[in-house]
Amino acid sequence: MERMIHGKRLKDWLQMYPILKSIILSEEVFWLNPNYRRFSDVVNELPFVERDVLEAEERLKRFAPFIAAAFPETKGSKGIIESPLVEIENVQKEVAAMFQQSIPGKLLLKCDSHLPIAGSIKARGGIYEVLKHAEQLALAHGLLSVEDDYSMFASNPFREFFSQFSITVGSTGNLGLSIGIISAKLGFRVNVHMSAEAKQWKKDLLRKNGVNVIEHQSDYSRAVEMGRKEAEKDPNNYFIDDENSTHLFLGYAVAAFRLKKQLEESGIVVDQDYPLFVYLPCGVGGAPGGITFGLKLVFGDDVHCFFAEPTHSPCMLLGMMTGLHDQVCVQDFGIDNKTEADGLAVGRPSRFVGKTIEKLVSGIYTVDDRKLFMLLALMNDQEGISLEPSALAGVYGPIQLLREKTTYIQRHGLERKMEHATHLCWATGGSLVPIEEMKTYYKKGAHYIKNGKK
Structure with missing residues (x-):
């Protein structure tokens, strides 16, 4: 048949x-x-609408002092x-x-x-979503207002605050790199589920930055699914959904x-x-x-x-x-x-x-x-x-x-x-x-x- x-x-x-x-x-x-x-x-x-994109641009501008302080390049x-x-x-x-x-x-x-x-296009969306999440947590806990100097995100008190939260993502490589590097710099615990296609050097670079890399023998869709399931178990674990993220x-x-x-x-x-x-x-x-x-x-x-x-x-x-x-x-x-x-x-x-x-x-x-x-x-x-x-x-x-x-x-x-x-x-x-x-x-x-x- x-x-x-x-x-x-x-x-x-x-x-x-x-x-x-x-x-x-x-x-x-x-x-x-x-x-x-x-x-x-x-x-x-x-x-x-256009306003949504302009708001994202404004948020990135607010974080510019932090980025400049945390990343000399x-x-x-x-x-x-x-x-x-x-x-x-x-x-x-x-x-x-x-x-x-x-x-x-x-x-x-x-x-x-x-x-x-x-070093990739994922530095745009990936870094933006992590920064947005960090801002929301800091605002919700009364750590800052949007008028403040965001270079304070590079300080030890902020890093200690974020260390009680996790960020998880599934990736073939570059999204994991962008999210892993920025999240670790902020102080988050980070889990990156990597699919079988992921290059070894990308996994090595993430680990060097203090990221927990979980390797899968299956393809990208499965890595995303496993990351999603892991994050669902912990209310303090924020999942970045490459398939559905606005x-x-x-x-x-x-x-x-x-x-x-x-x-x-x-x-x-x-x-x-x-x-x-x-x-x-x-x-x-x-x-x-x-x-x-x-x-x-x-x-x-x-x-x-x-x-x-x-x-x-x-x-x-x-x-x-x-x-x-x-x-x-x-x-x-x-x-x-x-x-x-x-x-x-x-x-x-x-x-x-x-x-x-x-x-x-x-x-x-x-x-x-x-x-x-x-x-x-x-x-x-x-x-x-x-x-x-x-x-x-x-x-x-x-x-x-x-x-x-x-x-x-x-x-x-x-x-x-x-x-x-x-x-x-x-x-x-x-x-x-x-x-x-x-x-x-x-x-x-x-x-x-x-x-x-x-």
Whole structure:
């Protein structure tokens, strides 16, 4: 008897979604979201408003004196955790040559790989949610008011106060790093449940920072589930839910308002004649989802957001395409969720994120692991920027968009505007990768380039 997948036979699924055949074979695909709408048509349906994001930004500003006091590397930015925006002209030329596809317009890299403290995009949402929780506890216990100097959070009395509370999270690596490092610095007891994909160096770094790391042989979804169950046993144990957290989401959304300022400072215009394309690596969906929401608030229909997933972990693609969201996992369709892009090794997407951005994201594409390593070596050679494999998923975006016979570009009347386009690839992590590990990544990428594995 033929196996049923969510009440349908495989051939029925394939008839409904022909692209599914390539997805199941772990081939690269480019999917355009049929539910995408004008922002003005959906803004009133969304669960958040601009005020929510601005409040998150205000909270981060209140904590800036603490961040500057606790993390010396942020003194230059006065405790604001932000990353550089750089134009990568050399990579633009080399990528175009490598994949025989011209890329008109500018190619930029948003270097969240080099965010202070946690060295990844997770320094945004993860650190924000911990700070919000710490603030709520301190306010509830009468330790401060919002008008106070928050550098007091770095003092021993505050650390002693927080030591009676725990924070727990499940992670493939980078979220655990950001939450573990900031929580331990504040004085919390921290438990990070790490999935099988988590790199050893990330676990070692957490332990060095005094974090309790619980290792699981199962994948990300199971690690999150175990963390949730542990936290439920103790009222003083706060669980940060990567799959459902509104606080993480809003912490990521703040990035869009800061990006607007960076683009203006760089003299880059974004309007109906100068479109902005943003390519965001996607795991469970929180970071790219939050940033997409923020970008839509700031730029409306002039920004076009695409998510990037590994060919072996296309969870958000399956969730959004079928409309099943967290009811479906990649393993349901025989996909193994095995990828070197550990930050994106997620088999089941967030329903909360998928439902929130289902009319905001323009499309989703997948990328083969080998290309991630090739692009990693290329980025190192051409720009001297070291990234971890998952951070390169965005760099493949312009190739996928421009290769897909320009359907999206034509549909949105962008053909004559592409010469003025800005392509922004969001680099999600890499600066904390140990040198020896990075050398191994680089050698692998150089090998693939030399042997012409495209």
